[in-house]
Amino acid sequence: xxxxxxxxxxxxxxxxxxxxxxxxxxxxxxxxxxxxxxxxxxxxxxxxxxxxxxxxxxxxxxxxxxxxxxxxxxxxxxxxxxxxxxxxxxxxxxxxxxxxxxxxxxxxxxxxxxxxxxxxxxxxxxxxxxxxxxxxxxxxxxxxxxxxxxxxxxxxxxxxxxxxxxxxxxxxxxxxxxxxxxxxxxxxxxxxxxxxxxxxxxxxxxxxxxxxxxxxxxxxxxxxxxxxxxxxxxxxxxxxxxxxxxxxxxxxxxxxxxxxxxxxxxxxxxxxxxxxxxxxxxxxxxxxxxxxxxxxxxxxxxxxxxxxxxxxxxxxxxxxxxxxxxxxxxxxxxxxxxxxxxxxxxxxxxxxxxxxxxxxxxxxxxxxxxxxxxxxxxxxxxxxxxxxxxxxxxxxxxxxxxxxxxxxxxxxxxxxxxxxxxxxxxxxxxxxxxxxxxxxxxxxxxxxxxxxxxxxxxxxxxxxxxxxxxxxxxxxxxxxxxxxxxxxxxxxxxxxxxxxxxxxxxxxxxxxxxxxxxxxxxxxxxxxxxxxxxxxxxxxxxxxxxxxxxxxxxxxxxxxxxxxxxxxxxxxxxxxxxxxxxxxxxxxxxxxxxxxxxxxxxxxxxxxxxxxxxxxxxxxxxxxxxxxxxxxxxxxxxxxxxxxxxxxxxxxxxxxxxxxxxxxxxxxxxxxxxxxxxxxxxxxxxxxxxxxxxxxxxxxxxxxxxxxxxxxxxxxxxxxxxxxxxxxxxxxxxxxxxxxxxxxxxxxxxxxxxxxxxxxxxxxxxxxxxxxxxxxxxxxxxxxxxxxxxxxxxxxxxxxxxxxxxxxxxxxxxxxxxxxxxxxxxxxxxxxxxxxxxxxxxxxxxxxxxxxxxxxxxxxxxxxxxxxxxxxxxxxxxxxxxxxxxxxxxxxxxxxxxxxxxxxxxxxxxxxxxxxxxxxxxxxxxxxxxxxxxxxxxxxxx
Ligand SMILES: *[C@@H]1O[C@H](CO)[C@@H](O)[C@H](O)[C@H]1NC(C)=O
Ligand SMILES: *[C@@H]1O[C@H](CO)[C@@H](O)[C@H](O)[C@H]1NC(C)=O
Ligand SMILES: *[C@@H]1O[C@H](CO)[C@@H](O)[C@H](O)[C@H]1NC(C)=O
Ligand SMILES: *[C@@H]1O[C@H](CO)[C@@H](O)[C@H](O)[C@H]1NC(C)=O
Ligand SMILES: *[C@@H]1O[C@H](CO)[C@@H](O)[C@H](O)[C@H]1NC(C)=O
Numbered sequence: 001x002x003x004x005x006x007x008x009x010x011x012x013x014x015x016x017x018x019x020x021x022x023x024x025x026x027x028x029x030x031x032x033x034x035x036x037x038x039x040x041x042x043x044x045x046x047x048x049x050x051x052x053x054x055x056x057x058x059x060x061x062x063x064x065x066x067x068x069x070x071x072x073x074x075x076x077x078x079x080x081x082x083x084x085x086x087x088x089x090x091x092x093x094x095x096x097x098x099x100x101x102x103x104x105x106x107x108x109x110x111x112x113x114x115x116x117x118x119x120x121x122x123x124x125x126x127x128x129x130x131x132x133x134x135x136x137x138x139x140x141x142x143x144x145x146x147x148x149x150x151x152x153x154x155x156x157x158x159x160x161x162x163x164x165x166x167x168x169x170x171x172x173x174x175x176x177x178x179x180x181x182x183x184x185x186x187x188x189x190x191x192x193x194x195x196x197x198x199x200x201x202x203x204x205x206x207x208x209x210x211x212x213x214x215x216x217x218x219x220x221x222x223x224x225x226x227x228x229x230x231x232x233x234x235x236x237x238x239x240x241x242x243x244x245x246x247x248x249x250x251x252x253x254x255x256x257x258x259x260x261x262x263x264x265x266x267x268x269x270x271x272x273x274x275x276x277x278x279x280x281x282x283x284x285x286x287x288x289x290x291x292x293x294x295x296x297x298x299x300x301x302x303x304x305x306x307x308x309x310x311x312x313x314x315x316x317x318x319x320x321x322x323x324x325x326x327x328x329x330x331x332x333x334x335x336x337x338x339x340x341x342x343x344x345x346x347x348x349x350x351x352x353x354x355x356x357x358x359x360x361x362x363x364x365x366x367x368x369x370x371x372x373x374x375x376x377x378x379x380x381x382x383x384x385x386x387x388x389x390x391x392x393x394x395x396x397x398x399x400x401x402x403x404x405x406x407x408x409x410x411x412x413x414x415x416x417x418x419x420x421x422x423x424x425x426x427x428x429x430x431x432x433x434x435x436x437x438x439x440x441x442x443x444x445x446x447x448x449x450x451x452x453x454x455x456x457x458x459x460x461x462x463x464x465x466x467x468x469x470x471x472x473x474x475x476x477x478x479x480x481x482x483x484x485x486x487x488x489x490x491x492x493x494x495x496x497x498x499x500x501x502x503x504x505x506x507x508x509x510x511x512x513x514x515x516x517x518x519x520x521x522x523x524x525x526x527x528x529x530x531x532x533x534x535x536x537x538x539x540x541x542x543x544x545x546x547x548x549x550x551x552x553x554x555x556x557x558x559x560x561x562x563x564x565x566x567x568x569x570x571x572x573x574x575x576x577x578x579x580x581x582x583x584x585x586x587x588x589x590x591x592x593x594x595x596x597x598x599x600x601x602x603x604x605x606x607x608x609x610x611x612x613x614x615x616x617x618x619x620x621x622x623x624x625x626x627x628x629x630x631x632x633x634x635x636x637x638x639x640x641x642x643x644x645x646x647x648x649x650x651x652x653x654x655x656x657x658x659x660x661x662x663x664x665x666x667x668x669x670x671x672x673x674x675x676x677x678x679x680x681x682x683x684x685x686x687x688x689x690x691x692x693x694x695x696x697x698x699x700x701x702x703x704x705x706x707x708x709x710x711x712x713x714x715x716x717x718x719x720x721x722x723x724x725x726x727x728x729x730x731x732x733x734x735x736x737x738x739x740x741x742x743x744x745x746x747x748x749x750x751x752x753x754x755x756x757x758x759x760x761x762x763x764x765x766x767x768x769x770x771x772x773x774x775x776x777x778x779x780x781x782x783x784x785x786x787x788x789x790x791x792x793x794x795x796x797x798x799x800x801x802x803x804x805x806x807x808x809x810x811x812x813x814x815x816x817x818x819x820x821x822x823x824x825x826x827x828x829x830x831x832x833x834x835x836x837x838x839x840x841x842x843x844x845x846x847x848x849x850x851x852x853x854x855x856x857x858x859x860x861x862x863x864x865x866x867x868x869x870x871x872x873x874x875x876x877x878x879x880x881x882x883x884x885x886x887x888x889x890x891x892x893x894x895x896x897x898x899x900x901x902x903x904x905x906x907x908x909x910x911x912x913x914x915x916x917x918x919x920x921x922x923x924x925x926x927x928x929x930x931x932x933x934x935x936x937x938x939x940x941x942x
Contacts, residue, residue, distance in 0.1 A: 033231075033285025035069035036197045036208050038110055040235060040282065040292070041542040043069060059108045068233040073197045081107045082176035082198040083118055085169070094157030096123045099168065100137070101177050111535040113202035120177070123155050127162035128305075129314055130181070134200050134207070134298040144297030146276035146574060147471065147566065148605055150318050163304035164190065181302060186265050188212050191302065195288055203534045206292045209271075214287040215262035215737045217725075218270075218636045221254040221602070223247065227629045227725060227740035231283045239278040239540035240573045240601045242503035242552045244616035244650065245626065251540045253501055253615055254602035255573035256637045257281070259289070260311055266732035267306035270315050270636075274299045276573045276603065278538040278549060294534050295570055308728040309720050316638040316719035320608040323584070324716045325641050327844025328397050329494060329596035329611075330705050331360025331815045332698050333672035334683050335399075337649075339367045341380030342387050348683050349396065353813065355685035358698045360814045361397045363496065363674070368400060372460035373407045375417050375486040385490045395816025397493040399596075402483075404470075404500045404579055408451060409463025417482050418466075426475040427454040427466040431557040431567065435527050455558050457504035457524040458512040464522070467502050469560045470578035471571070479579075480586035487590035494596040495587050497610075500576035501601045504554050508546040526555035531569040576601020584609035593845045598670065602639055611641025611670050619648025619682075624661055625755045629740050631668060632725050640715050640722035643668030647682040649675060656757060656793065658682050659690045663796035664753040666697035667745065669708070669722050693794040700774070700798070702811035702818050704749070706839055710807070711746040713840035713857075717850065722746065729801075730767040733784075739765055748804035748828070748837070749774070752789070752797035762791040770802025772828050772901040777922035779902055802902060803830030805837025805860040819844065819889060822896040823932060827862045827876060829902035836861045841932075843888040853884035856933065862900070871904065874940040876925075883933060890932045897926040898938070907940035915940075 037043050038060040042050040052062040055071035059079065062071050074080050083101035090098045099120045117137035124130050133141045158164070161184070168179040178193040195208035216229040222236045223245040237251035245252055257273035259281075273279065277295040284290065291298070303314035316322070334352060339345050345362060352359045368384055370376035377384060388398045406418050406427075421427060430436045430453045437449065449456065456464040468475045483495070504524055505512035511521035526532045532550050544551030549569075558568030571578075580599045587595045597610040606612070614630040617623040627644035634642040646665030647658040653675075662684050665671050675682050684694035701708075711722045721728065724744045726736035742752040742764055750771070752764045768784030780787070780799065789797050800806065805828070810821035827835045842855035849855045858880050865873040876898060897913075899922060906917035913928040923940070930936045 034195050034210070034288060035066065035072040035284075036195060036290055037069045037282070038071045038073055040280070041537065041539060043071070044235065044539070045542065057108070058110060075196050078174060079107065080104065080176050080196050081110075082196055084174070085177045089119070094124070095155035096121060104176060109201070110199065111201060111204040113204065113535070115200050115202070118200045122166055124158050125153050126156045127158050129301065129303055129318075130164060130166070131299070131301050132179075133300070134198070134205075136200065141297065141299060145274055145299060146296065147561075147571065148276070148574065148577065148603065150274070150605075151320060152318060163306065164302070183263065183267060183269070183304065183306070185306075186263070186267065188263050188265070188267070190261075190269050190304075191271065195284070195286070195290075197290070200298065203294050203530070204292070204536045205294075205296070205298050206290065207298050208284070208288055208290040210286055210288045211261055212263045213261055216259055216283065216287070216289070217262075218256065218259040218633060219281050220256040220633050220637065221252040222249045223252065223626060224249065224629050224633070225626070226738070227632050228738045229283050231285050231287050233282060233284065235280055235282045235539055237278070237280050237539035237543070238573070239538060239549070240501040240553075240576060241540060242499065242501050244618070245614060245623070245630070246618065250543070253600045254576065254606070254612070255279070256602070256604060256633075257291075258315060258604065258637060260308065260636060262308065262727055262731060262737050268308040268311050268731065269305050270303040270311040272301040272303070272315060272318070272604065274301065276571055277569070278540055278572070280539045292536065292538070294536055294538060308731055309724070312636055312638070312721055313719035316607070319604040319638055321717070321719050322607040322638060322640055322712070322715050323609055324594065324850065325596045325611065325712055326494070326594045327705070327709055327819065328360045328395075328815045329641070330669070330708055330712075331702070332358050332666075333361035333363065333399075334359055335363030335365065335672055336675040336681070336683070337365040337367065338675070338677040338679070339364065342383045345384070346387060348681070349391065351685040352683060355691040355695070356813070357684050357691060357694050358702050358811065358813050359396065361399055361494070361672070362391070363398075363672070364400045366401055366403065366460055370413060371407070371410075371462045372403075373410055373415065373417070374402050375482050376413070376415070377490070388491060392491070395814040398491075399494040399496050400490065400492050401496045401498050402583070403460060403498055404468055404502050404575070405457065405459040405461070405465035405504070406468065407461035407463045408454070408456065408466050410461070411463075420478055420482065421466070421468060421475075422451065424474040424478040426468045426472065426478050427451075428469045428554065428558045428560055428568065429453045430455055431559045435529070435557055437525060437527070455524070455554055457507060457554050458515060459499060459503055459505055460514075462516060467554055467558075468579075470575075470582055471561045471566060473562060476582040479582050480589055483583070483586035484590045493591060493593070494598075495583055497576070497579055497583050497597065497599045500579050500599060501553055502575045503552060505552070507550050507553060507555075508548055524554065526550040526557070529557055531556040531567055574603055577603035577606050580606050580609045588847055594847045595845075596641070598641070602637070604638065607637070607639035607641070610639075612639050613670060613672065613674070614642070614644040616649045616676070617644050618650040619653040619657060621657060621755065621757055623648055624657070624664060625741060627664070627668070628743055631723055632740065632743060635721035635723055638719070640712070641670050643670035643672060645674035646671065647673055647675065650679075652679050653682040655687045655689060658684070658687065659693045659793055660754055662690055662694040663697045666694070666701045666796070667723075667751045669712075671701065689793065696794060697796055699811040702815070703808045703824075704745070704806065705815065705818065706807040706809050706823065706841070707749070708745060710838055710840040714746075726765070726767060733767050735765055736767055748801045748806060750799040750801065752799070754791050754796070760790065760792055762789045762797060763787075764789060764797065766799070770828075770830050770902065771799045772802065774798035774800055776920055777899055777901040778920040800826055800828040800901065802828050803835050804828050805835045805862065807837060807839040807860065815844070822894045824897045825860065825895065825899070827898055827900040829862065829900065833864045833871065833874075833902070833904070834862060841888060841890050853882070854888065855882065855884060856880060856888070856890055857882035858932070871942050873942065874903070874907070876900075876938040876940070877936075878930065879935050880933060893932045894928070895930040895932060896928055897924070898928065899924055905942060907942055909941045911939045913938070
């Protein structure tokens, strides 16, 4: 027997040359954290029928003492699952290679429906990206892929210096087919499928990867206790579900089968599985990963980075870059579920204003509707439009909620939203008429299905609801028209779309929890069929009350698509995604402005049209921490406009928690305080201590908005993250790889919040670099080590990284006012006594100012002239790079002051304004009065 590693190392590596190798596995390898469970759901359920006899009957190995996995796949060459190489079908023109594989004989099927013949295709997109796909022979990659457009470059053969090398085994000696992707520069294995178990069946697909390190990030949307994954056989279900984040790796609202790995040398790569079916991803201590999914193809994209930010740029280059949020949407926002009328909202806005706390946006949840029906106003909210118009004058923006489910039984008022939807044929229907229940109207007239074959469920409105199919053009047209009509009544500025997994209450149970008690019990009950009850039900269904995929949602046999081409089963994870673009377009059509949409259910590319909040969290300290993890993950997923409900949604918040949360929330890209029904108000003016800490933190946010907005510009144009983990800036710092209690805004601002109760001494980490305290400008004495900072209740630690210039603007009570204030800047010098930064500026709300060139882009720098080791002159410089508009307000504003951190000695003079110099080595330059639309220099003479 050969040692695998030796054999592989012996092979000469040549770009994109596919080298057949023989791999023979030893049984002994099976204990090194690489057990692939044959029946993982039975293991999790501790199902007693998973005994040795059953396990062995499926050709698996049984180990009663197995701690995490008892019944697992054999790796032994002759008996293992998977496929064998049959032939190389086409070596292509160097842009792809295709192989014919044949299912290995003599292995039982785990879940049935295995395809005997399978194609394997690798497509090359130049030197930094490739794609590999397994699909049923006779089908195609396109046949299996979700109906989500990707921005794919034209395939091109990799060069001799490509970042990757692919090697494919041809399993000549009867071993299973596998392949390896290596990073050329380090010879590091990026991904290796040798762990076995490759399965391509009609409703069960499985593949495992050995990974180069245990520093694994991403995969969502789940509740994760840490940003770097726990590799000890943790199973993460991916299936859009109306599931509040809580404890354990539950599947939440969105689907993001994307991960990143940080390799030992600091290089990173990312892998995206392009599949919209329910997926389970299991970590392996080996380290590795197993994917299990129930349809579509195994269609993976690999992004080679090598910098962590490069990986996100490459990924978002394919799925689409984020929308540019309106400037005002970076301001502070207040919401709650449980306002009893417009008066409640007025009180919140007034007390926030009176407390001197900035606010840009006020929300209304479903309370504002007439019995929770979209596009209506309830009796105590009839004056909401007046309030919104009156507040708009001062600059307050308004965002109402919309749910996708439409009440089909509205009787108290004429409800054209539904009748228009019926006329448009807008709703999801049953796959075929025979599946439609309750068609006998004689027994229980209440239960009668009145709407042809529309699938009905029950959500918030007081009547059965239908679910619009946003894949249909007619549905999109109808939705935008309803949005426009509603805007004529209530002039909103943005839209919040919720419940779009889609949520349906208590599906398959006797009746929804909120069903009218006076009516005969009714509910959506999904007929038993191959789609609602697939052979492998996934962890999502297995954990649910009813053990069905349709738990909390509609039936998988729903029919969708312009030409009825989709089963809900295949596009369930795209429901929220499909609603998002028409909502964004509807918003822009109705308002004529850029606006912003936030959506609960997301899929790769949702960021093009919306941001996201982390859902119905709980007012717990634990949720304060997980909000950072979730925000970092969504930045990897290309949805950087992200934040959690500040102070927590469920249960009453406490004063101290809310104070700490307002401080942290002031640094979410999307900063909104939101609260649930039946809880005490928690908007920041409620407690004087919280009001005071909020004022301080939000004033800093508002001052830094020009920097934050510029980060969004970069995210929008080049795909970088807005908030990012420490390892993205310090990829070779092993300590940084596991830090998730601190994070960055862009490359330059380090945020270190207190996340536990009664803590005022914060243990934190400072990567080796030059750091300045944001509040004092004082240089930190040590770095590259653990630190402890005194952090009283009203403080959040902020540090500016040496080498960067942060543009700021004096704060105000909202962005309409702050945008009229002069600029200021922080110049934080690095060890070379230099710094640089930039500013993107436009009017903040015109649609697409970038491609229409209605913006300014400005660079700042500071450098010193050194003669004989002595600084004689420092020059602070502003250069307008792009100046395409004269009407965005910038021409009236000045750069009026600058703080230079880390200046070795006081200047003798400057050529503009006045200055002082403190023993903290901070120079304060003021009365500069430099223009913002033309170049200038401020010269410091030492
Ligand atoms: C194997 O390849 C040969 C030709 O290369 C083809 O005739 C045969 O059908 C293939 N078998 C399978 C099982 O794919
Ligand atoms: C309707 O769809 C179900 C589920 O796919 C299927 O079992 C049934 O045969 C179909 N009925 C007809 C009449 O096509
Ligand atoms: C639906 O809209 C798309 C995009 O606007 C268009 O290409 C397509 O032809 C439309 N289909 C129908 C049936 O109207
Ligand atoms: C919140 O506290 C109030 C009393 O201040 C109480 O009436 C209410 O039930 C509490 N809500 C929850 C969800 O615990
Ligand atoms: C924080 O202090 C309060 C008041 O002393 C106490 O009731 C609470 O248990 C403390 N919490 C923790 C986590 O120590």
